[in-house]
Amino acid sequence: MGQDTRLGRRLLAGLALAAPAIARAQxxxxxxxxxxSPGGTADVVCRILFAALGARMGQGFAVENRPGAAGTIAAQAVARAPADGATLLYDATAHSVNPALFGSRLPYDTQRDLLPVFLAMVTPNTLMAxxxxxxxTVPALIDLAKSRPGRLDCATTGIGTAQHVSLELFNHLAGTRIAHVAYREMASARxxxxxxxxxxxFxxxxxxxxxxxxxxxxxLAHTGPAPVGVLPGVPGLAETLPGFETWEWNGVFAPAGTPPGLIRELxxxxxxxxxxxxxxxxxxxxxxxxxxxxxxxxxAFRAQQIxxxxxxxxxxxIRID
Known part of the structure; x- marks a missing residue:
């Protein structure tokens, strides 16, 4: 019996025990x-997951969008919520950027106040033109950027985002000076x-x-270490710039003090x-x-990303006002 099969059976067995316990706790x-915000990647994936979880468990999960301040508004609300499993946080890559970006201004301690529950998904970043x-091609872009230092612009959805970091890493590894243009939301950038x-x-x-x-x-490229199935033929930036790897990710968190057994069941x-x-x-x-x-x-993944x-x-x- 393969490892994946054994893991799947253990997870299904754990789920059978989890549903009654979670329902009793909440x-x-x-x-x-x-x-x-509604409609973005984090919102779409969150709703897919919790709709399926609710159907499987026969229990309601109400998704409440609370965007703003690079995710800190939602994170603070959950950090201060009762630790009874009735409130969860669905967060993304900014969760691991904010400790460095905001420093002592962050109104909670990321690793102390918000407990990891589940890594929902990861996805490479992409470079579009x-x-x-x-x-x-990436080599042609590098040549062009070097011939026009500071004169090419690249959009992202904000200062300190995974896309912004991807651009800064590109400039660092390629020796270019592509200018950063920060947008407040994806639609305007697109x-x-x-x-x-x-x-x-990015x-x-x-x-x-x-x-x-x-x-x-x-x-032009993606930032993962392996081919991306839904983008056939698109190369990884690491093929031109060895070691280039950045990710966006989504995850589920619970307030500190939530019973460990409940977190494991979830x-x-x-x-x-x-x-x-x-x-x-x-x-x-x-x-x-x-x-x-x-x-x-x-x-461990969160700690590495931070x-x-x-x-x-x-x-x-990188600084944020």
């Missing part, structure tokens, strides 16, 4: 406070990219995929959900990569 619909942009007002944009796979499929942009239940063929198909089609993970594995982004914030001297 006794009401669970609030899932999402740190991002307007269809009229003359460079269609519109300016497709209209040619900005030539380049994004993520789920956001890039429909634009590529519609023939609206060219995807982890087992969510692992079972991502193993369901219908859920897996929807997430894979978006370019949202999933993998089984324990509470400990997610905690360390990585802290180094990038220092290296690029």
């Amino acid at each position: 006794g009401r619909t669970t609030r899932v406070i999402n740190a991002y 307007n269809l009229d942009f003359p460079a269609r 519109n300016d990219l497709t209209a040619g007002r900005v030539p380049l944009q 994004s993520n796979v789920p956001t890039t995929l429909p634009l590529v499929q519609a023939g609206q942009v060219a995807c 982890n087992a239940a969510l692992n079972a959900v991502i193993a369901e063929p219908a859920t897996l198909e929807r997430l894979t089609g978006l370019g949202a990569l999933t993998r089984p993970n324990t509470v400990e594995e997610f905690a 360390e990585f982004f802290a180094g990038m914030v220092r290296m690029a001297n």
Whole structure:
């Protein structure tokens, strides 16, 4: 019997035990406070997961979008919520950037006050270009950028985001000076990219995929270490710039003090959900990569991401007002 089969059976067995315990602990619909706006990648993936979890468990999970301040508004609300399993946080990559970006101004301690429950998905970042942009490969882009230092612009969805960090890492490894243009939300950045007002944009796979499929942009590269199935033929930046790797990720968190048994039950239940063929198909089609993970594995991943982004914030001297 393979390891995956054994793991799947353990997760299903854990789920059978989890549902009654979670229901007893909560006794009401669970609030899932999402740190991002409706319609974005984090919102779409969150709703897929918790709709499937609710159907499997026969219990309500109400997703409440509470965006703002790079996710800190939602995170603070959950950090201060009762530790009874009735309130969860759905957060993303900014969760691991904010400790370095805000420092002592952060109104909670990320690793102390918010406990990892489940790593929901990871996805590489992507580098898109307007269809009229003359460079269609990474080496050609580097040559062009070096010939026009500071004169090429690249859009992202904000200062300190994974996309911003990807641009700074690109400039560092390639020896270029592509200028950062920060947008408040994805729609404006996408519109300016497709209209040619900005030539380049770092994004993520789920956001890039429909634009590529519609023939609206060219995807020059992605930031993962392996081919991305939904973007066939798109190379990794590491093929030109060895060691280049950045990710966006989503995860579920609970307030500090939540009983460990309850956290493990939720982890087992969510692992079972991502193993369901219908859920897996929807997430894979978006370019949202999933993998089984324990509470400990997610905690280690978060710690590694916090360390990585802290180094990038220092290296690029990224500041937020």
